[in-house]
Amino acid sequence: MARPHVLIIGCGFGGIEAVRALSKAEVEITLVDRTNHHLFQPLLYQVATAGLSAPAVSAPIRHVLRPEMKRGNLTILKAEVQAIDVAGHTATLDGGERIEWDHLIVAAGATHSYFGHDDWARYAPGLKTLADAFDIRARVIGAFENAERAQDDATRDAWMTFVVIGAGPTGVEMAGTMSEIAQHTLSREFRRIDSRATRVILLEGSDRVLGAFVTKQSQQARQQLERLHVEVRTGSKVTGIDAEGVSFETTASGAPTTQRLACRTVIWAAGVAGSRLGAELARGSGAALDRAGRVVVEPDLSLAGHPEISVVGDLAAAKSHGKGEPKPVPGVSPAAKQMGRAAAANVLRRIEREPTTPFRYIDYGNLATVGRKAAVVDLAVPGLGALRFSGLAAWLFWLFAHIYFLIGFRNRLIVMVDWAWAYFTYERSARVVAEPERPPPARGS
Amino acid sequence: MARPHVLIIGCGFGGIEAVRALSKAEVEITLVDRTNHHLFQPLLYQVATAGLSAPAVSAPIRHVLRPEMKRGNLTILKAEVQAIDVAGHTATLDGGERIEWDHLIVAAGATHSYFGHDDWARYAPGLKTLADAFDIRARVIGAFENAERAQDDATRDAWMTFVVIGAGPTGVEMAGTMSEIAQHTLSREFRRIDSRATRVILLEGSDRVLGAFVTKQSQQARQQLERLHVEVRTGSKVTGIDAEGVSFETTASGAPTTQRLACRTVIWAAGVAGSRLGAELARGSGAALDRAGRVVVEPDLSLAGHPEISVVGDLAAAKSHGKGEPKPVPGVSPAAKQMGRAAAANVLRRIEREPTTPFRYIDYGNLATVGRKAAVVDLAVPGLGALRFSGLAAWLFWLFAHIYFLIGFRNRLIVMVDWAWAYFTYERSARVVAEPERPPPARGS
Numbered sequence: 001m002a003r004p005h006v007l008i009i010g011c012g013f014g015g016i017e018a019v020r021a022l023s024k025a026e027v028e029i030t031l032v033d034r035t036n037h038h039l040f041q042p043l044l045y046q047v048a049t050a051g052l053s054a055p056a057v058s059a060p061i062r063h064v065l066r067p068e069m070k071r072g073n074l075t076i077l078k079a080e081v082q083a084i085d086v087a088g089h090t091a092t093l094d095g096g097e098r099i100e101w102d103h104l105i106v107a108a109g110a111t112h113s114y115f116g117h118d119d120w121a122r123y124a125p126g127l128k129t130l131a132d133a134f135d136i137r138a139r140v141i142g143a144f145e146n147a148e149r150a151q152d153d154a155t156r157d158a159w160m161t162f163v164v165i166g167a168g169p170t171g172v173e174m175a176g177t178m179s180e181i182a183q184h185t186l187s188r189e190f191r192r193i194d195s196r197a198t199r200v201i202l203l204e205g206s207d208r209v210l211g212a213f214v215t216k217q218s219q220q221a222r223q224q225l226e227r228l229h230v231e232v233r234t235g236s237k238v239t240g241i242d243a244e245g246v247s248f249e250t251t252a253s254g255a256p257t258t259q260r261l262a263c264r265t266v267i268w269a270a271g272v273a274g275s276r277l278g279a280e281l282a283r284g285s286g287a288a289l290d291r292a293g294r295v296v297v298e299p300d301l302s303l304a305g306h307p308e309i310s311v312v313g314d315l316a317a318a319k320s321h322g323k324g325e326p327k328p329v330p331g332v333s334p335a336a337k338q339m340g341r342a343a344a345a346n347v348l349r350r351i352e353r354e355p356t357t358p359f360r361y362i363d364y365g366n367l368a369t370v371g372r373k374a375a376v377v378d379l380a381v382p383g384l385g386a387l388r389f390s391g392l393a394a395w396l397f398w399l400f401a402h403i404y405f406l407i408g409f410r411n412r413l414i415v416m417v418d419w420a421w422a423y424f425t426y427e428r429s430a431r432v433v434a435e436p437e438r439p440p441p442a443r444g445s
Numbered sequence: 446m447a448r449p450h451v452l453i454i455g456c457g458f459g460g461i462e463a464v465r466a467l468s469k470a471e472v473e474i475t476l477v478d479r480t481n482h483h484l485f486q487p488l489l490y491q492v493a494t495a496g497l498s499a500p501a502v503s504a505p506i507r508h509v510l511r512p513e514m515k516r517g518n519l520t521i522l523k524a525e526v527q528a529i530d531v532a533g534h535t536a537t538l539d540g541g542e543r544i545e546w547d548h549l550i551v552a553a554g555a556t557h558s559y560f561g562h563d564d565w566a567r568y569a570p571g572l573k574t575l576a577d578a579f580d581i582r583a584r585v586i587g588a589f590e591n592a593e594r595a596q597d598d599a600t601r602d603a604w605m606t607f608v609v610i611g612a613g614p615t616g617v618e619m620a621g622t623m624s625e626i627a628q629h630t631l632s633r634e635f636r637r638i639d640s641r642a643t644r645v646i647l648l649e650g651s652d653r654v655l656g657a658f659v660t661k662q663s664q665q666a667r668q669q670l671e672r673l674h675v676e677v678r679t680g681s682k683v684t685g686i687d688a689e690g691v692s693f694e695t696t697a698s699g700a701p702t703t704q705r706l707a708c709r710t711v712i713w714a715a716g717v718a719g720s721r722l723g724a725e726l727a728r729g730s731g732a733a734l735d736r737a738g739r740v741v742v743e744p745d746l747s748l749a750g751h752p753e754i755s756v757v758g759d760l761a762a763a764k765s766h767g768k769g770e771p772k773p774v775p776g777v778s779p780a781a782k783q784m785g786r787a788a789a790a791n792v793l794r795r796i797e798r799e800p801t802t803p804f805r806y807i808d809y810g811n812l813a814t815v816g817r818k819a820a821v822v823d824l825a826v827p828g829l830g831a832l833r834f835s836g837l838a839a840w841l842f843w844l845f846a847h848i849y850f851l852i853g854f855r856n857r858l859i860v861m862v863d864w865a866w867a868y869f870t871y872e873r874s875a876r877v878v879a880e881p882e883r884p885p886p887a888r889g890s
Contacts, residue, residue: 053498062634145523189507
């Protein structure tokens, strides 16, 4: 009998771990991703803020999975999944190729959500892919260049005003780092402008930054941001974004008022939504989607009525089944990894006709960096409870944790060199923007 | 009296050296470039072949010129020059801004020339900018991905056939490196294809590769290429390029015959032409353009009848005025640097109302790399004549020379780490392609 065929869609943390867990088993695996690389998303903001090059935080999927390739049961295809036929057990790729599967693990991740205002996307890019990071890098660096060229004060000020929307980990990192660039990296590189006069404004709808942390740590993060010259405006709900600026409703001073910031560079770090394939799965299987477009899964990460399909990572609205009430699983990389492994183990159990196991998320804690020497850490130490600290110690902890989990020895080395360099010189090593468009070829005779 | 204003267009090797030479003088300098970076073009092929990241071979102009910025007489503008008014001594930037100048140094470089076949450009990109390098990287890496997905042999073979047109230094580097990728880097990473069956074909119109070297070294380079599994076809003139392949007329076996190669990836390394601004200058000043669209300059690098305008680097059709007959200056980076310094010195002489000096190119020799442990070196040793060697020694010489001349200490360090890594593992560290297009934002509710 042919070995069961497992199709895995997506090569983020969840997909990679699922492949690893399955590659030793008697199954045939096909991994499909629309890119050629695995991305270490926790450091993507460093690519966007010109601190690291793209190859430092990403690696070719084929290279990452070389040990698994050697086992002879893994096929990797760079392709976009166009459609999933739940009843027919097939997926259709761009180009029309169809793949039949016995088991399906969907790890297609999330994308930005503009809460129904898709027209904001062109003014306020989010940060999920390398292409996003290059786009943001070009905007941030280009803004200072445009400020240097500005012919009047209002235009200059608008180019020197940066707004970050959403004070989760990505928004906080982006705001802190952009302020560092303005205050230090660029401080002596312009002639007509003083980059230290740059304003970086962080808008947050709720009443504190880093809502996943305890209130005290949110306060610490806010203080650290303010020390880095970031203007933090909590209780501020964005109502409009256009080429000239951002409008928002704020309750900071009591009654709600509408305010307007003239700015030319806006970063969206507010909302995420499950990838398009979530809706595709829901249509075919009858599974529910939550408000963020994530697929509601059973305790074992499979779809209700379709045990042959699992969803893991940011695309899954999953619950952790430990002691006590089931708790929602957060959209962080350790959770994606654990879900990838758990779904793979359940696939193997199903093949062996054993009962599957409910997913239990082991939470080791939460890290967020704010900027140079500034971070907050909330560790869950087994048997001891929470260990919380902030500032320099937290920043060093964050640094080493991220280097440790980075893909590949070479990348760790390169990132360490780049960070040491940045620490001592304030210089950012990847402040390079590719030419926007190709000039037409010259007509040599 | 106001200090004389020198406008420098272009921030390649020529422009940078002109800025450096002028910054100590009592002049006001404006440097305009359409990008934000200085590019170390001799290593650009490494970005295209995924050996190095873009930030390893380029650096922000503002960072490179930080010492000069400190002197207080340099303004750097990231802008595209739209027009040059020769009589009116002004240049118009994109956005309409006009810059008046007393002296103008144009160092705008060269671009690809398709010899009147501009329709070939979309099938056969050339390599001049970071954007070009990313484009080629995506095509080369994508070709293997597409071969793995091919549904029939003919399609698979076409994706596994790479044609490089033009056997100058860039064509030779590209062909040798692409073959190394196929033979080594990717050799165990695919399941349906054997990347070692890849064909890399180097087409050259003349009868030998590396025409700037002596015949014996051309032969050595050809042997080195063939050892790296590159098929070298000299005497082959391209007559057509389309999405399915390349047609060429060959005299290799006597009478000219037309042949056709089915291939999906073509690299253009055959022709260069002066940038658009050369034609603009010629129109305004009456200066002549040579066949490659380069501006014919006077012995002191100025334009005939317009001593206030100089052209340097790849855009100049200049001659070296040493002993004996004036000789054409080659389009290499040491020549661009020397021209940049010479033009700057002549600007200062003109300001002092002293006679200008004819340009003399000091030729230190010629290097070209073929691939791993393969290169040719032709050094001009003063008093000794030519010192020529090839193979491993030449490769090591090439390696250290390029690291030595690379921009910035950090870049040297990073490139050394990457090359040492590549040498021992055959892995290429930048095999990462950004996502081709941004998916539309998801509609979270």
